[in-house]
Amino acid sequence: MITLYTYNTINGQVAELVLHCLEQPHQIKTVDLMKGEQRSAEFLKMNPSGRIPVLVDPAERDGRDKPLVVSQTGAIVTYLGRQYGDAWYPQNESSRSQVDEWIWFQLTDISTNLFNNFYLKSLIEVPQPEAANVLRDRALDFYQVFDQALKVRAYLTGSDMTLADLVSFPVVHASAKYGLTDRYAGLKRWYRDMQADLKIRSWLDRLR
Ligand SMILES: N[C@@H](CCC(=O)N[C@@H](CS)C(=O)NCC(=O)O)C(=O)O
Known part of the structure; x- marks a missing residue:
């Protein structure tokens, strides 16, 4: 299942709203920005810039052998649109x-x-x-x-x-x-x- 690492900011909300509307099963993991959790070693491995949102998709595709990790709100939502949201992201x-x-x-x-x-x-x-x-x-x-x-x-x-x-x-x-x-x-x-x-x-x- 997709995991979204996020916090209740606008960028976090954008990624969450897109997952919700595309009806993709997902779990939310909160990264508490006020406690500095975005700077933990574990989080920085996923996004070295220490920013939410980050999406992890374990689906097996494109021959990859480990989950795909994507940061940057624009990259996350267009990835979701291409993989799961034909109706929301025209193919033409x-x-x-x-x-x-x-x-x-x-x-x-x-x-x-x-x-x-x-x-x-x-x-x-x-x-x-x-x-x-x-x-x-x-x-x-x-x-x-x-x-x-x-x-x-x-x-x-x-x-x-x-x-x-x-x-x-x-x-x-x-x-x-x-x-x-x-x-x-x-x-x-x-x-x-x-x-x-x-x-x-x-x-x-x-x-x-
Ligand atoms: N360009 C990035 C910006 C991400 C960003 O600025 N995230 C903020 C919250 S909206 C953040 O994690 N800030 C934590 C910090 O600056 O320490 C994107 O579009 O995802």
């Missing part, structure tokens, strides 16, 4: 590249800026709230682009929900309480529709 390269575009936009331009905002506010000895706010605002401004797309189509790449929507959901969910979705009508409609989806709803119930 043109459509797939559109899904990838949103995945990387979300993970690099948005999640990274928001994590650095959190780092500057909460994780360093001398917090730097002004610099942190610049990064937060920069990330939230990017949602203009999401909003434009979601005003003309149901989901990020078209009429069907894909990995791109799943990867984008946890940040929007976490930021909605700070007024993000009130700022953007298209994003707000998408957020409402996503929340109404049965799989997303059952994942949100588990999150509470």
Whole structure:
């Protein structure tokens, strides 16, 4: 069975939501970032950068004789999409590249800026709230682009929900309480529709 080493952060939630929606049997092993468990020798063997999430898939494939270990949220979710999620990750390269575009936009331009905002506010000895706010605002401004797309189509790449929507959901969910979705009508409609989806709803119930 797949094991996801994770913690309740946005990147951790993204990997967990994708596993949940792809209905892949899995177990969760919590790596307590507050206790520094990501820096244990055992964890560093799986991911030398000392970051969650990490996915371990024991399925026998591609002639390998030991479990596959994957880190980096984008690599994890696209691996899952390729192996287990045809319906969520189109096989046609043109459509797939559109899904990838949103995945990387979300993970690099948005999640990274928001994590650095959190780092500057909460994780360093001398917090730097002004610099942190610049990064937060920069990330939230990017949602203009999401909003434009979601005003003309149901989901990020078209009429069907894909990995791109799943990867984008946890940040929007976490930021909605700070007024993000009130700022953007298209994003707000998408957020409402996503929340109404049965799989997303059952994942949100588990999150509470
Ligand atoms: N680029 C990595 C970033 C992973 C990352 O920053 N993980 C954070 C939690 S969201 C972490 O484990 N931080 C622990 C630390 O910095 O010590 C990815 O996309 O997975």
